[in-house]
Amino acid sequence: MIDKFFSLFTHDIGIDLGTANTLVYVRGKGIVIREPSVVARHKKTKAMLAIGAQAKKMEGRTPQTLEAVRPLKDGVIADFDATAAMLSYFIKRVHETPQGARRLGFPKISKPRVVIGIPSGVTEVERRAVQDAALSAGARQAYLIEEPMAAAIGAGLPVADPGGIFVVDMGGGTTEIALISLGGIVLNRGLRIAGDELDEAIISYLRLRYSLLLGRTSAEEAKLSIGSAVAQKPEKYHVVRGRDLETGLPKSIKVSSEEIREALVPILQQIIVRIADTLESSPPELVSDVIEKGIVLAGGGALISGFDQLISEMIKIPVWVADDPLTAVVRGTAKVLEDPRLLSQVRVTGGLR
């Protein structure tokens, strides 16, 4: 009871700091923030104007004096200040004591412990920067966990066991491919090809085929609505709106899932080739576990219809999609927060400053 009372004032926090989306989990409350990883600011002064959903709205339509940046583009911290600002904004948003409670004399919420899932390409220096940003935003302790590890935990896999677990987490800017065993990452072959490249492939396909210039958002919409990796029954259609490159005027075209697939598959194949390469360089004992248990797919890319099927057809290994793949990483950070044994079993960095 007392514990429960105090847990009202200590909100441990799990964060998935993704290239496309940031998700925040608060212990006892669940996932409370799900917003694009975007920061809008003044080009010259670098003063931040908006973060998250509000900043994303400005993408592609900022006047010359403003810019909308993705702090973690390509799975590395492309922009230190923007990353720190975003992290601190999200942490502060969830751990401030409500005004009403303060007035009634309730104590200030005590400092939370924070577990942050970061892309595995992040360097040592960048890790420290993320940690420092979390600590200065009010965290009592800040742990970092690599995203593929968090995704595997979120998918409910026994990461501390000696068996091999193979995870493919396809996000917006990066696809993380990792082999996990005994609580550590044995092999990690990420690549900077993921959802954003699929959107770009749709843009160039439609430009070449129909002389239609599409914005990124419209391309993403087409992907979400009818994107697929294998033949669909029946094939679907989607109307895209863009600008006719010949007349310069707005133009709408009805595209089929077959056409969109033609644009997407070459990119998906590059990812599959990297998966095969990674398996080839993996220790044979672990590969036999993977052949038996299959590859797990997480991240937004896992939702492309038939991507699992295409992978298993090409490399002859079973593939399955994690439950709710977009939240696998943040749910993994939540499990680590709630299970001290897990926290000690998996290799996380950080803790007290």
Ligand code: ADP
């Ligand atoms: P990150 O971890 O890099 O932030 P996410 O795992 O949140 O990325 O995935 C975002 C990517 O997944 C985006 O490129 C988005 O377009 C894509 N995505 C989200 N939902 C779907 C879907 N249903 N079908 C295909 N792609 C999707």
Ligand code: MG
């Ligand atoms: Mg991710």
